[in-house]
Amino acid sequence: MSETKEKSEEELEEEIDLTLEKLEITLRHKENVKDACERLGKKLIKQGEIDFGIRLISAGYLHDDSKFFGIEWAGLLQKEDKDLLKEAIANHQANNSHHSQFWGGVENMPRIALAELVCDLYSRAIEMGTNLRDFIEEDYGPKHNLTPRCKISKTIKEFVDLLLEEPFKSLK
Numbered sequence: 001m002s003e004t005k006e007k008s009e010e011e012l013e014e015e016i017d018l019t020l021e022k023l024e025i026t027l028r029h030k031e032n033v034k035d036a037c038e039r040l041g042k043k044l045i046k047q048g049e050i051d052f053g054i055r056l057i058s059a060g061y062l063h064d065d066s067k068f069f070g071i072e073w074a075g076l077l078q079k080e081d082k083d084l085l086k087e088a089i090a091n092h093q094a095n096n097s098h099h100s101q102f103w104g105g106v107e108n109m110p111r112i113a114l115a116e117l118v119c120d121l122y123s124r125a126i127e128m129g130t131n132l133r134d135f136i137e138e139d140y141g142p143k144h145n146l147t148p149r150c151k152i153s154k155t156i157k158e159f160v161d162l163l164l165e166e167p168f169k170s171l172k
Contacts, residue, residue, distance in 0.1 A: 022077045026067050032123035034060040043162045059116045066095055106144040118159040
């Protein structure tokens with residue numbers, strides 16, 4: 001028979017606070033991605049890509065569900081154990097089709113995965129307070145050896161252009 005160590009009230013409060021913080025961060029990210037998938041999916045439907053738009057909207061509702069379980073829940077939103085964090089990230093990328101690692105490289109990603117990826121990067125940009133276009137051009141593209149003229153970059157740009165609102169224009 002194994003002994004169960006009871007948590008002190010202070011330890012329990014700390015665990016509850018940490019759990020609520022992790023939930024808030026995860027749910028906010030999922031909500032941002034879901035909203036982006038809905039917006040992009042509806043624009044694609046209006047362009048005649050009906051089935052594709054519906055698939056993207058559906059993907060938005062399932063996005064990152066793996067973060068609630070196992071090593072991802074234990075490792076992704078903690079900073080103390082760097083090895084656990086690396087293992088959680090690797091698990092997440094290997095098991096979620098909107099990451100290039102799932103496909104063995106961004107060049108192998110189908111168009112639907114690229115669309116969800118753009119929505120994921122959009123959410124990340126909101127969360128980090130950065131510009132989506134700049135992040136793709138300065139970080140994501142070079143990290144994945146994408147040139148502005150390659151097919152993948154053009155597909156990503158197509159989705160970004162549809163997703164982002166037009167900037168305000170001068171009234172003059």
